[in-house]
Amino acid sequence: MNVFVIGIGLIGGSMVKDLRLKNKEADIYGIDSNQENLEQALNLGLINKAADYNDLGQADLVIVSIPVDDIIVELPKILDLVKDDCLVIDCGSTKGLICQAVESHHKRRNFLACHPIAGTEFSGPTAAVNGLFKGKTNIICEVEQTAYKLQEKALELFRMFEMRIRYMNPLAHDKHIAYVSHLSHISSFMLGKTVIEVEANERDIFDMAGSGFESTVRLAKSSPAMWTPIFKQNREFVLNSLEEYIQNLQEFKTMLDTDDYDSIFQVMENTNRIKDILTMVQ
Amino acid sequence: MNVFVIGIGLIGGSMVKDLRLKNKEADIYGIDSNQENLEQALNLGLINKAADYNDLGQADLVIVSIPVDDIIVELPKILDLVKDDCLVIDCGSTKGLICQAVESHHKRRNFLACHPIAGTEFSGPTAAVNGLFKGKTNIICEVEQTAYKLQEKALELFRMFEMRIRYMNPLAHDKHIAYVSHLSHISSFMLGKTVIEVEANERDIFDMAGSGFESTVRLAKSSPAMWTPIFKQNREFVLNSLEEYIQNLQEFKTMLDTDDYDSIFQVMENTNRIKDILTMVQ
Numbered sequence: 001m002n003v004f005v006i007g008i009g010l011i012g013g014s015m016v017k018d019l020r021l022k023n024k025e026a027d028i029y030g031i032d033s034n035q036e037n038l039e040q041a042l043n044l045g046l047i048n049k050a051a052d053y054n055d056l057g058q059a060d061l062v063i064v065s066i067p068v069d070d071i072i073v074e075l076p077k078i079l080d081l082v083k084d085d086c087l088v089i090d091c092g093s094t095k096g097l098i099c100q101a102v103e104s105h106h107k108r109r110n111f112l113a114c115h116p117i118a119g120t121e122f123s124g125p126t127a128a129v130n131g132l133f134k135g136k137t138n139i140i141c142e143v144e145q146t147a148y149k150l151q152e153k154a155l156e157l158f159r160m161f162e163m164r165i166r167y168m169n170p171l172a173h174d175k176h177i178a179y180v181s182h183l184s185h186i187s188s189f190m191l192g193k194t195v196i197e198v199e200a201n202e203r204d205i206f207d208m209a210g211s212g213f214e215s216t217v218r219l220a221k222s223s224p225a226m227w228t229p230i231f232k233q234n235r236e237f238v239l240n241s242l243e244e245y246i247q248n249l250q251e252f253k254t255m256l257d258t259d260d261y262d263s264i265f266q267v268m269e270n271t272n273r274i275k276d277i278l279t280m281v282q
Numbered sequence: 283m284n285v286f287v288i289g290i291g292l293i294g295g296s297m298v299k300d301l302r303l304k305n306k307e308a309d310i311y312g313i314d315s316n317q318e319n320l321e322q323a324l325n326l327g328l329i330n331k332a333a334d335y336n337d338l339g340q341a342d343l344v345i346v347s348i349p350v351d352d353i354i355v356e357l358p359k360i361l362d363l364v365k366d367d368c369l370v371i372d373c374g375s376t377k378g379l380i381c382q383a384v385e386s387h388h389k390r391r392n393f394l395a396c397h398p399i400a401g402t403e404f405s406g407p408t409a410a411v412n413g414l415f416k417g418k419t420n421i422i423c424e425v426e427q428t429a430y431k432l433q434e435k436a437l438e439l440f441r442m443f444e445m446r447i448r449y450m451n452p453l454a455h456d457k458h459i460a461y462v463s464h465l466s467h468i469s470s471f472m473l474g475k476t477v478i479e480v481e482a483n484e485r486d487i488f489d490m491a492g493s494g495f496e497s498t499v500r501l502a503k504s505s506p507a508m509w510t511p512i513f514k515q516n517r518e519f520v521l522n523s524l525e526e527y528i529q530n531l532q533e534f535k536t537m538l539d540t541d542d543y544d545s546i547f548q549v550m551e552n553t554n555r556i557k558d559i560l561t562m563v564q
Contacts, residue, residue, distance in 0.1 A: 117492040137489055179477045180491040184498040187473050190530040192556040195461045207419055209462040210399040215497040216466040221557045224550035228543050235538060242535050248472040253524050256517060261510050268506035274474040275503045
C-alpha cells in the first residue's frame with residue numbers, strides 16, 4: 001500500500017507513525033511545502049521517501065494534514081491526480097468550506113471529510129507521537145458522498161487507530177466545534193496575553209503560576225499558522241461563541257462589582273456539572 | 283510534636299499526609315466544622331484524632347486550611363489559644379485581608395502568612411495526596427512579623443515538603459495572583475458555562491471535546507465554597523484583571539469581525555512566548 005501524507009506535522013506524522021506500526025508493508029511518501037519538515041520526517045523515519053504531486057497517481061491512501069485554508073486550494077488538485085480506487089481524507093478542524101470546495105468535483109467520491117479530534121499544543125514532525133488517536137473521536141462529514149468501498153477502507157484505518165466514529169453534517173460540526181475547541185483556544189490565547197501584558201518582570205509573575213494557570217494557558221502555545229485559517233473559515237460560529245463567552249464574563253464581572261456573591265457561588269456550582277459531563281464522556 | 287490541622291481537605295490533608303511520612307512521631311489532630319470530613323480524615327488515616335479549639339493549647343504547629351473568609355474570623359481566635367512557641371500557618375489564596383485581620387493581635391509573631399501554590403480541582407479529605415507540594419512555590423508574606431524561631435521552624439517544614447520559597451508583601455501577592463490564578467478560574471468557569479448553555483444535548487457536544495477543551499475547562503470543577511470568598515477578598519485586583527481580559531477578547535473579536543487575519547496571527551504569535559516563559563520557570 002502506498003500512503004501519501006501531505007503536510008507532515010503533528011497530525012499527519014502521528015497518523016503514519018501508527019500506520020507503520022500496524023502495517024509494516026506500507027510505503028509512506030511525504031509531501032510538504034516546507035523542505036525542512038520533509039528532511040526531519042525522513043530522519044525521524046516517519047516517511048520512506050519525499051515525493052511531490054507528480055507521484056500522487058501511485059497513491060492508495062492520501063492523508064491531507066495541512067492548514068484548512070490550504071486544504072481548500074489543494075484538495076481539488078489532489079483529487080484530480082489520484083487513481084479511481086484511492087481514498088483521500090483530510091484532518092481539518094473546519095468542515096463546511098472544505099466540503100463546499102469539492103462538492104461538484106468529479107472525484108468527490110474519493111474523498112472522506114474527517115476531523116480527528118486529537119492533538120497537542122506542539123507542531124511539526126518532531127511533535128508526532130504514537131497512539132495520539134487512540135480512544136479519540138473522529139468526526140466524519142457527508143459520509144454518503146464517499147464511495148462505499150472507500151468508506152470501508154477508511155473505517156478500517158480508523159479502527160486501526162482505535163478511534164470512535166461520529167457522523168455529522170458539516171454545518172453542525174462547525175457550530176459545535178466553535179464552542180468545544182475554537183473558543184477554548186481564543187480563551188487561552190487571550191489569557192496568556194493578559195498575563196504577559198501585566199508586568200515587565202515575567203519571571204516574577206510566572207514563578208507564582210500554579211498548575212491551574214498552566215493548564216488553562218496550554219493552548220496558547222498552539223501554532224498561529226494553523227489557527228488563523230481555522231478562525232477565518234469558522235468566522236461566524238466563532239464570533240457567536242466569543243460573544244456569548246464575553247457576555248458571560250461581563251455578567252460575572254457585574255456580580256463581583258455589585259458584591260453579589262450568592263450569584264457567583266451559584267454560577268460556579270451550576271458549572272461544576274462539567275465534572276459529570278466530562279466523566280460521562282470518557 | 284502535636285500538629286493541628288484546621289480544615290482537613292485537599293491542602294491540609296496533603297500537608298499532614300507528607301508530614302506523617304517524614305515525621306513518624308507527629309501526633310496529628312484534626313479540627314473541622316464538617317463532621318463527615320473529620321470522620322473521613324480519621325478513616326483515611328490523615329489524622330490520629332478529632333479535636334476542637336479546647337485542645338489547641340497543646341499544639342506545636344497549627345495548619346489553617348479553611349476558606350479565606352473563615353480564616354479572617356478564625357485566625358484571631360486560634361492565636362488567642364495557642365502557646366507561645368506554637369507556629370500557626372495559613373494556606374489562603376489571598377494575603378492582604380488575612381494579614382490585616384491579625385496585624386495588631388498580641389500573638390501576631392506566632393503566625394506566618396503563607397500561600398502554597400499547589401492544588402488540584404478536587405476537594406475534601408479524599409482529595410489529599412502525597413507530594414502535592416514538591417517543587418511548588420510557597421509565597422510567604424510579612425515574614426518580618428513572625429518570630430525568628432518560628433520562621434526557622436516553618437522553613438524546615440517547607441524544606442520537608444520540598445517547596446521553593448518566595449517572599450512578597452501581601453498587596454503584591456494579591457495583585458499578581460489575581461492574574462495567574464484567580465483570573466484563570468473565572469476564564470475556565472465561564473468557558474464551561476458558555477459551552478453548557480449552547481445546547482440541551484450535552485452528550486453530543488462533549489463527545490466532540492478534545493483534550494484542549496478539557497484542560498482549559500479543568501478549573502471549572504473547582505469548589506465554589508472555596509472560590510467565592512477568594513473572589514470577594516481579592517475583588518479589586520480580580521476586577522482589574524477581568525476587565526483587561528474582556529478587553530483583549532473584545533479586541534480579538536473586532537479583528538475577526540473586520541477580517542484582520544494579520545493581526546490575529548500576530549497576537550497569537552506574540553502570545554506563543556508563554557511557551558518559553560513557562561519552560562524557564564520549571
